[in-house]
Amino acid sequence: MKAALSNHPSPALRPSLTASAQAVFRTLVADGPATRPQIGALLDLSRPTMSAAMGELERLGFVEKVGESQGSLGRKAALYRAGHEAGHVVAVDAGSTHVRLRVSTLDRRLLHSRTYRLPSNHKVMDEEISLAVAEEFEAANAEREPAWGPLRAIGIALPARVVRPGSGDTASTRQDRLFTHFTPPPDLPLILENNVNCAAVAERFYGVARGEEDFAYIQIGLKLGMGLMLGGRLVRGRNGAAGEIGHIAFPLAPGLSPAAGEIETYLGTEALMERVLGAWSEDAGAAPADASELFALAAAGHVQALDAVRRHAEDIGALVATCVAVVDPGLVVLGGGVGTSPLLLPTVPELAARLSYPVTVRSSTLGSDATVLGIERLAAEQAMEGLMSDGARTENSSH
Amino acid sequence: MKAALSNHPSPALRPSLTASAQAVFRTLVADGPATRPQIGALLDLSRPTMSAAMGELERLGFVEKVGESQGSLGRKAALYRAGHEAGHVVAVDAGSTHVRLRVSTLDRRLLHSRTYRLPSNHKVMDEEISLAVAEEFEAANAEREPAWGPLRAIGIALPARVVRPGSGDTASTRQDRLFTHFTPPPDLPLILENNVNCAAVAERFYGVARGEEDFAYIQIGLKLGMGLMLGGRLVRGRNGAAGEIGHIAFPLAPGLSPAAGEIETYLGTEALMERVLGAWSEDAGAAPADASELFALAAAGHVQALDAVRRHAEDIGALVATCVAVVDPGLVVLGGGVGTSPLLLPTVPELAARLSYPVTVRSSTLGSDATVLGIERLAAEQAMEGLMSDGARTENSSH
DNA sequence: CGCTTATGTTAGGCATGTTAACAAACAAAA
DNA sequence: TTTTGTTTGTTAACATGCCTAACATAAGCG
Known part of the structure; x- marks a missing residue:
């Protein structure tokens, strides 16, 4: 005030x-x-x-x-x-399989772009990711041209819970590991954000949630995650744990004891395929090797695959119903390897409406660029706020 | 813009x-x-x-x-x-057992107060409530003194989902039934709000969540409800269904099919007492007649009652964990007949932290006045906004 | 070549804030 | 009782950031 x-x-x-x-x-x-x-x-x-x-x-x-x-x-x-x-920003999606980097002006003109595929999958952020980020950032630095103007901000999307200093317990997230090999330039705004939140931002500005003030982006693949946008602002939570729907109490039923993160393992792709393959009958033909094959079989009309997909869609519908019961976003965007399947579209909203309240459900169309586009947007916004708050300070920036 | x-x-x-x-x-x-x-x-x-x-x-x-x-x-x-x-506002808590009315200045000086106990319990808003509201409002009108200044707004808290015109489906909430007998004065701001949301507002300004920008008020009694405050603003949702945690998917476990509103019946006081009494053993003494007796027995150290309370606290903890996983409010205020019991305080946050993330849990202390205080605050805020937006229009108000 | 229309600038005004200086009212010290 | 320093409130002069009105400039068109 x-x-x-x-x-x-x-x-x-x-x-x-x-x-x-x-x-x-x-x-x-x-x-x-x-x-x-x-x-x-x-x-x-x-x-x-x-x-x-x-x-x-x-x-x-x-x-x-x-x-x-x-x-x-x-x-x-x-x-x-x-x-x-006005300068430019560097946006990095430090994913568990790829590191994607975009350099762009504040008004989204792409100046440079790099993608690096990590040698192996990392379920949590670790030093290898840090190394890759450092290398990609250095490589982008080498490409820098004077015409780009000063670097105004760096944004990094992390596949982890992100805690802002001052709220919650930063130590618990291991987000410092990012800096074991990567040292960001000092005196420059550095924006860390959860990758699912970034995807939600991208959906809001460039995707199927364009212009929506309130919606939830729900990612369903190997893991579960949600990016929650209310009143046009990301909801992050005290511990940066808003949207960590992998920790919704599960199983939740009389006589059963829930366990931490159990719904994530149950709804994740691995457990899904285990269930499907365990129940696959001899006369149903060759079993699908992975989730995308399963959904392809279902799309082609394969009865047993369709049944498995329907069951999974119902589970997802129940999850969405829970989210709707808590925040009633009005719109849910489904993303992630499994989440984008159009086969989910009839079942999920129907189940959500039956269990809780009506909600529009759309499939994400941004694909694997969503995260880097979202963090780019956040970095650009941050850069702009910095420029607006001390507009005269234009000399001491690194060219 | x-x-x-x-x-x-x-x-x-x-x-x-x-x-x-x-x-x-x-x-x-x-x-x-x-x-x-x-x-x-x-x-x-x-x-x-x-x-x-x-x-x-x-x-x-x-x-x-x-x-x-x-x-x-x-x-x-x-x-x-x-x-x-500056005038005054009328705030009404149109509850299912009582109608509470407060007349007060914008700066919270109480001018008049009435309480009417409804002859029978009404689980949903119906015509009898409308009649009581009309009568109480008329009675308050009769008491009005010139010194109160003009009436600036009327606020009514309803034990039902409230949908704002323009978002969601107003018809589905039956909120029009309020007006079967009660006709509000025209040309006067009328604020309708869900009663749990009102209690959350009261907690924020006068209760244990004083000054907090982000928290969830969770009411546990006959029914379940949540009022969600994020960034200092109530989260209402597209259908006014944010916080309708009675519709969280339940049971949610492999092989089980969730049913709408099932967790509300399971965690509600009636089902709790049914479970407790069904399992009450002969040698445990006289069975408790209602929930408050059960909690009194437990507080006195009665083993079987303590066990029942602990189990219920764990169920509530799982519910809170789900809410934390979705929005991570950082603070949860427990209210309602069962929710205010101090016996829940150790178990609930412990379970929430184990299943999802750390959260501070406090018991509400505002008691049965919370709702009317909350709607009073909302009405006063609305009245003030009205005054600020057209400050010169002071003549045509009803004295 | 003027006429109409859209863009951009100059001049002057007004609303809403500021600082500086002064006047008034009070408690405490002399 | 008088003096002194402090706080409150007012008046005067000025700064900012927007506006409208009027004018200057540049384009298409008959």
């Missing part, structure tokens, strides 16, 4: 941008190149104010003229976009 | 209060009487600005001088509070 109303520039901080200039920059970053009249109409700003705002931003190099736009009549308008000094 | 930046008064709307005047009024309403220097320090406003703001508010009757405050040194400061024209 302190100083929230104050109109005068804080004496300690450098003079910052006007509110209108900040808003203009935000829309340029969020919506891409635009003319002054377009932004003015969107933000309800007068032409003189647009002039002043653009002047401020152009003088700082935060925006640049990139062309002209001719309407059907009248003078043509200048087209602006985020400028050189 | 439209017009969010505009500085000029919208031509359609009447001239409104300045931002500083609004902020001053808000703190007076929220924190009770205060002097100008106090508010100025809190909001970081200069003395001239405080002068102007107080002038505005006093001219409209929104604040009034109520005394003076002498520090240890120097001139004494005038003490202000919400004034006559």
Whole structure:
């Protein structure tokens, strides 16, 4: 609350941008190149104010003229976009099988992209991932061109619970292991985020949840995870454990004792295939080698596979029903190796509605890029907030 | 976003209060009487600005001088509070056994209070409740004094899911039945809210969750319910079903089919007592007549009662674990007839931490007033927003 | 070549805050 | 009782950030 109303520039901080200039920059970053009249109409700003705002931003190099736009009549308008000094961000998806890296401007122009396949699968983040991140980051550094402008933020998506300093117990997450080989540049915002949360962010901005303020992204594959978006904001939880639906109490029934993480092992792909193969009958043909084969068989009409898929869909429907009973998001996006199967689509919402309340269910279409796109977005937002809060500080950044 | 930046008064709307005047009024309403220097320090406003703001508010009757405050040194400061024209609100807890009504000023000075015990228990809202609400509201109307100022809002807490117009399916909640006998005055904000959500609000402002931005209030008694507060805001959900934890999938175990609302019947007081009495052995003495007797026996050290309570606490712990796995609130407040028992306190957080993640668990202490205090707060907030958005419209209100 | 239309700038005004200086009211010290 | 320093409140002058109105510029079109 302190100083929230104050109109005068804080004496300690450098003079910052006007509110209108900040808003203009935000829309340029969020919506891409635009003319002054377009932004003015969107933000309800007068032409003189647009002039002043653009002047401020152009003088700082935060925006640049990139062309002209001719309407059907009248003078043509200048087209602006985020400028050189707005800089760029590095986004890393430090996954358990791949390390994906994207370098891009704040307004999402891809500057560089790398993918590194890890030699072996790692169920938890460990030193090998740290090494790969360090190498990829170094390699990206080597490619850097002056035209990219200063590096403004680094975002890293981790396949682990992420605890923000000040809330919960950071030590329990082992997230420090990331830094055994990777040393981020100092004085640069570093954003760590859970990979499922990142995928949820990507769904909100670029996927099937585009523009939705409230939804849950539920990932079903080898493991279970949920990214929860309420009121347009990620719900992270005190321990960074919001969405850790692998820890929903299971089994939960009279006389049974639940065990930690049990539903994750039960609904995970490995246990699913074990159940399916254990019940596979001789006359059903060749058994599927993995989950994707199972779903392919089912899609082709194979009776026994269909039955297995239906049963799995019902289990997932019950899980979704539980989430709906707790937060009622209105929309659930299913992702992950198993979750994206269209075969789930009729069953899951039907079961969720029967057990709890109606919910729209969609399959994710972003594929394996979701996570890196999400962390890129978060890094860009963080970079922008940094620029907006101390707009004058443009010199000491690393080129 | 439209017009969010505009500085000029919208031509359609009447001239409104300045931002500083609004902020001053808000703190007076929220924190009770205060002097100008106090508010100025809190909001970081200069003395001239405080002068102007107080002038505005006093001219409209929104604040009034109520005394003076002498520090240890120097001139004494005038003490202000919400004034006559700020008016009052009526808050109703339309419960299934009682109708509780409070009339109070926006800054929580109680003007009038009534309680009506319904002749019989109603598990769902029906016409009898509507009749009682109508009668209590009329009776309160009869008591109204000019000194109360205008009525600014009516809040009603309902023991049912509440759907806001525009989201979800209003028809499915039967909330219209409230209006079969009760006709609210037109042109007056009417706030409907679920009673458990109201209790959560009360816990946040007056109870054991005071000042907490994130927590879950979980009510355990005849029925199950949760009020979820994240980022200082109630989470309501698309269908108003957030917190309807009675619909968590149950039983949830391999080979079992969950049924809608089953966990509510299993964890509810009736089923608990059935289980307890069914297993009550001859040599254990007189069986408890109801849940409170059971918990009293357990508190006195009765072995069999203790065992039953422990088992129930474990079931509740599993439920809490599920909620923590989904939203990780960091704090859970237990309420309701069974939920407030201190006997639950060791077991529930221990089980939640074992199954999912650490969470602080506290017992509610607000008792049966929680709901009406919560809806009172919501109504007062709504009333204040109304005043702030069209500050000049003070004449057409009903005295 | 003017006419219409859209874009951009200049000039002036207003709302809402600030700081600086002063006046008033009070307790405690002289 | 007077003086002194402190706190409260007001007045005056000014800063910021937006606005509207009017003008200048640049395009298509008859």
